[in-house]
Amino acid sequence: MTAPSTSPDDFRHPTTVRVTARFPGPRLLRIWETEPGLKGWFSSVDHKEIGLRYIVTAFAFLLLGGVEALVMRLQLTRPGEHLLTPEQYDQLFTMHGVSMIFLYASPILSGFSNYLWPLLLGARDMAFPRLNAFSYWVYVAAGLFMYAGFVVGQGPNAGWFNYVPYAAKPFNPGVNIDVFALGLILLGISTTVGAANFVVTFLRLRAPGMSINRVPILIWGTLTASVANLLAVPAVSLACFLLWMDRQWGTHFFDAGQGQPLLWQHLFWMFGHPWVYAIVLPAMGMVSDGLPTFCRRPLVGYTPVALATVGTMALGFGVWVHHMFATGLPSLALGFFSGASIIITLPSAVAVFAWTATIWTGRPVFTTAFLFFASMIVLFVIGGVSGFMTGSVPVDWQLTDTYFVVAHLHYVLIGINVFPIAGAIYYWFPKFTGRRLSERLGVWNFWTMFVGFNLGFFPMHLLGLMGMPRRIYTYAPDMGWDLPNLIVSIGSFLFALGILLLLINVVVSLKRGRPAGPNPWGAPTLEWAVPSPPPPYNFAVIPQIESRHPLWEAELGESPRRSSIEEGLLLDVGRETIGTSPLDGRPTLILQMPEDTLAPFVLTLGIAAVFVGLLLHVWWLVGAGVAVIAAALMAWFWPRRRQITPEGVEPADE
Amino acid sequence: MSDAALSQAPLPDDALPLGACGKNSVGWWGVLCLIATEGSLFAYLLFSYAYMAVQRGQAWLPEPHPSLSLAGPNTLILLASSVAVWWGEEGVKRQRRGQHIAGLGIGIGLGLIFLVVQAFEWKTKTFGLTSGSYGSLFFTITGFHMAHVVVGVCMLTAVLAWSLMGYFSPRHHARVTVAAIYWHFVDVVWLCVFSAFYLSPYLMG
Numbered sequence: 001m002t003a004p005s006t007s008p009d010d011f012r013h014p015t016t017v018r019v020t021a022r023f024p025g026p027r028l029l030r031i032w033e034t035e036p037g038l039k040g041w042f043s044s045v046d047h048k049e050i051g052l053r054y055i056v057t058a059f060a061f062l063l064l065g066g067v068e069a070l071v072m073r074l075q076l077t078r079p080g081e082h083l084l085t086p087e088q089y090d091q092l093f094t095m096h097g098v099s100m101i102f103l104y105a106s107p108i109l110s111g112f113s114n115y116l117w118p119l120l121l122g123a124r125d126m127a128f129p130r131l132n133a134f135s136y137w138v139y140v141a142a143g144l145f146m147y148a149g150f151v152v153g154q155g156p157n158a159g160w161f162n163y164v165p166y167a168a169k170p171f172n173p174g175v176n177i178d179v180f181a182l183g184l185i186l187l188g189i190s191t192t193v194g195a196a197n198f199v200v201t202f203l204r205l206r207a208p209g210m211s212i213n214r215v216p217i218l219i220w221g222t223l224t225a226s227v228a229n230l231l232a233v234p235a236v237s238l239a240c241f242l243l244w245m246d247r248q249w250g251t252h253f254f255d256a257g258q259g260q261p262l263l264w265q266h267l268f269w270m271f272g273h274p275w276v277y278a279i280v281l282p283a284m285g286m287v288s289d290g291l292p293t294f295c296r297r298p299l300v301g302y303t304p305v306a307l308a309t310v311g312t313m314a315l316g317f318g319v320w321v322h323h324m325f326a327t328g329l330p331s332l333a334l335g336f337f338s339g340a341s342i343i344i345t346l347p348s349a350v351a352v353f354a355w356t357a358t359i360w361t362g363r364p365v366f367t368t369a370f371l372f373f374a375s376m377i378v379l380f381v382i383g384g385v386s387g388f389m390t391g392s393v394p395v396d397w398q399l400t401d402t403y404f405v406v407a408h409l410h411y412v413l414i415g416i417n418v419f420p421i422a423g424a425i426y427y428w429f430p431k432f433t434g435r436r437l438s439e440r441l442g443v444w445n446f447w448t449m450f451v452g453f454n455l456g457f458f459p460m461h462l463l464g465l466m467g468m469p470r471r472i473y474t475y476a477p478d479m480g481w482d483l484p485n486l487i488v489s490i491g492s493f494l495f496a497l498g499i500l501l502l503l504i505n506v507v508v509s510l511k512r513g514r515p516a517g518p519n520p521w522g523a524p525t526l527e528w529a530v531p532s533p534p535p536p537y538n539f540a541v542i543p544q545i546e547s548r549h550p551l552w553e554a555e556l557g558e559s560p561r562r563s564s565i566e567e568g569l570l571l572d573v574g575r576e577t578i579g580t581s582p583l584d585g586r587p588t589l590i591l592q593m594p595e596d597t598l599a600p601f602v603l604t605l606g607i608a609a610v611f612v613g614l615l616l617h618v619w620w621l622v623g624a625g626v627a628v629i630a631a632a633l634m635a636w637f638w639p640r641r642r643q644i645t646p647e648g649v650e651p652a653d654e
Numbered sequence: 655m656s657d658a659a660l661s662q663a664p665l666p667d668d669a670l671p672l673g674a675c676g677k678n679s680v681g682w683w684g685v686l687c688l689i690a691t692e693g694s695l696f697a698y699l700l701f702s703y704a705y706m707a708v709q710r711g712q713a714w715l716p717e718p719h720p721s722l723s724l725a726g727p728n729t730l731i732l733l734a735s736s737v738a739v740w741w742g743e744e745g746v747k748r749q750r751r752g753q754h755i756a757g758l759g760i761g762i763g764l765g766l767i768f769l770v771v772q773a774f775e776w777k778t779k780t781f782g783l784t785s786g787s788y789g790s791l792f793f794t795i796t797g798f799h800m801a802h803v804v805v806g807v808c809m810l811t812a813v814l815a816w817s818l819m820g821y822f823s824p825r826h827h828a829r830v831t832v833a834a835i836y837w838h839f840v841d842v843v844w845l846c847v848f849s850a851f852y853l854s855p856y857l858m859g
Contacts, residue, residue, distance in 0.1 A: 191852060588671075592672065
């Protein structure tokens with residue numbers, strides 16, 4: 001019963017059609033729409049739906065992490081405060097770091113990229129829509145897992161980089177660290193499958209004609225981060241697994257007697273440093289794509305910026321030891337890693353010069369989004385300089401584990417992640433919802449955040465220089481740290497007020513914002529060619545791309561060729577999109593995309609059951625989870641027969 | 655029809671192949687990503703082994719050096735299973751059903767034999783998972799590899815079942831290609847693990 005080798009449905013000759021008042025009719029909508037109701041909600045594989053869920057969930061973790069920070073700032077506002085016990089403070093700063101770095105900074109970028117990638121690339125979905133849904137559900141499961149420990153008072157408590165020996169069983173006997181270790185492995189699954197999805201989408205789902213020198217910089221940023229994640233995440237997942245083995249099964253990886261505690265630091269930072277770039281490069285990409293829109297000119301130096309993005313990441317794999325300068329490593333190693341850490345400022349600076357030149361030579365329109373994007377350049381330079389300083393070994397010996405490092409990492413992470421994200425919300429909210437955010441409230445929002453941030457974090461540099469160690473839960477009154485700490489606390493509350501204004505703006509504008517239309521900013525890239533919000537199928541016909549700025553071709557007049565968005569290949573037999581060649585974007589096949597399915601959600605339930613079982617040593621739960629995983633995977637990968645129906649060829653994914 | 659012919663891209667005004675065909679599929683690139691990340695995982699595992707060996711010095715390695723009497727032939731068995739799976743995949747491409755089914759079946763059988771021999775190999779060890787960091791690394795790394803062999807056998811078994819049900823054709827067999835490349839990867843990883851644990855101590859004298 002082998003299927004015939006060449007049946008009529010093996011090839012198709014897609015016709016080229018033009019978008020008219022009558023096309024696309026309801027047919028495409030019927031094919032791509034997620035069915036309403038609870039089942040539809042749990043089974044949707046639409047990248048826009050998943051992207052928005054990612055953004056909302058990540059923002060919720062940002063708020064949780066923010067509240068944790070505010071509680072800590074209350075404790076540190078004055079010396080000798082007794083609002084928190086040391087143990088509570090430990091869990092708070094750990095969960096603050098975990099929330100911000102793992103549950104907010106990377107997932108929010110995945111959210112924007114998930115929503116925007118297919119629109120930017122002229123595709124109808126990501127390469128693996130079900131994997132995309134799975135990636136989201138596992139992320140939620142990991143977040144709930146780690147927060148469940150925190151809620152019952154057994155949350156992670158050894159900092160976000162969780163050093164041994166403090167994280168080892170003899171010194172930390174509760175389940176706190178097991179929650180951290182297993183939770184991070186769970187999150188690693190989500191990050192990894194999401195990264196693979198971006199890489200393959202980049203390679204195969206770009207619209208015809210979109211060669212790799214025509215993709216927006218955001219694509220380069222997320223692609224680079226995704227490749228890095230594929231290579232780096234296994235290091236931390238492995239470190240966490242080995243730690244869990246040490247704690248639960250008595251192995252000897254990290255104990256000082258027979259193992260080697262520094263192995264933890266190596267494995268963690270081999271992951272951790274590339275990760276730092278993975279959570280800023282896509283945000284830098286957003287700035288590279290957003291600024292030119294408001295400067296009314298293309299980005300200065302597209303090619304150097306794209307190459308610098310990749311170059312930063314490549315160097316980023318060779319700098320992990322700069323987190324370990326104070327651990328007594330040989331001076332040759334210190335010299336090498338110090339050199340690499342200083343050299344990495346070169347590719348980072350390329351983007352700064354490109355942005356500055358874009359503003360300088362453009363005609364800037366001072367919208368809220370522009371303010372956020374442009375201010376990020378300033379914060380990036382401050383954070384970059386403090387990073388450059390601590391890249392020098394003697395300076396690092398003086399400053400490591402002080403508030404100087406806290407100041408540095410917040411300038412980097414808030415400056416190059418939160419500020420661009422706030423700008424991105426102003427920039428793309430009209431695309432997501434069809435309505436604009438209020439510009440008047442937006443300006444207040446920006447200045448509150450900008451002033452609050454600098455007031456809250458700049459004095460931390462001074463506190464660090466004055467010797468205040470990080471992660472202390474209180475301090476004595478005679479250290480001279482009182483006033484800076486008071487200012488820091490005031491600044492942090494002002495910053496939080498800024499975030500609150502952003503939230504208010506979002507809630508109010510959802511209902512009352514000015515209607516946006518497809519392209520409210522007159523922007524050059526493909527996502528602005530479709531209605532706001534876009535229909536479930538994104539593009540009625542498959543666009544044909546001829547330049548880097550498909551919507552600015554007439555104004556720029558770089559070439560007589562014009563991208564074709566209103567006229568293109570018709571693909572409407574089931575869920576279909578075009579597959580193109582990896583470099584130059586020639587069409588090579590018609591991809592048949594999967595229908596909505598519950599399999600990703602069920603698979604996540606199975607995996608979550610396994611992790612809860614492992615944490616609590618409930619072995620039947622582990623067994624049940626494995627059975628659910630096996631069933632879900634079979635349902636997922638079961639080939640579908642190809643058959644001809646009156647509607648045409650039934651979709652099949654084999 | 656060969657893969658090379660299939661992946662020859664028609665021009666936009668030509669007819670386009672419908673659905674995944676061999677390497678002209680998103681699944682092929684997806685499994686390459688999986689291999690990249692799993693390959694990194696084993697690189698970090700072997701880094702941990704090398705790091706510990708350097709930190710602890712010569713005396714850390716067990717005496718006598720690990721015996722090759724079981725692990726050597728077992729390596730050949732795993733290599734042979736890769737050849738069998740490759741032969742089976744050629745079978746589906748050329749529509750030779752017997753070769754297709756037999757290749758996959760022999761590959762699965764040899765994979766299972768590898769697992770059984772590995773279990774005996776574990777039993778011969780005088781050290782345990784918790785007796786020291788060498789034992790922890792040995793059993794964890796070979797255990798990770800065995801887990802990958804189990805996953806590979808499951809993938810091949812599912813593909814064999816679908817083959818028996820007649821789902822694949824010379825044009826549409828991306829799942830066979832994906833399972834096969836994963837199996838070859840598991841094989842290559844073993845060569846690295848084998849070299850690290852069984853061969854490298856002899857190089858150090």
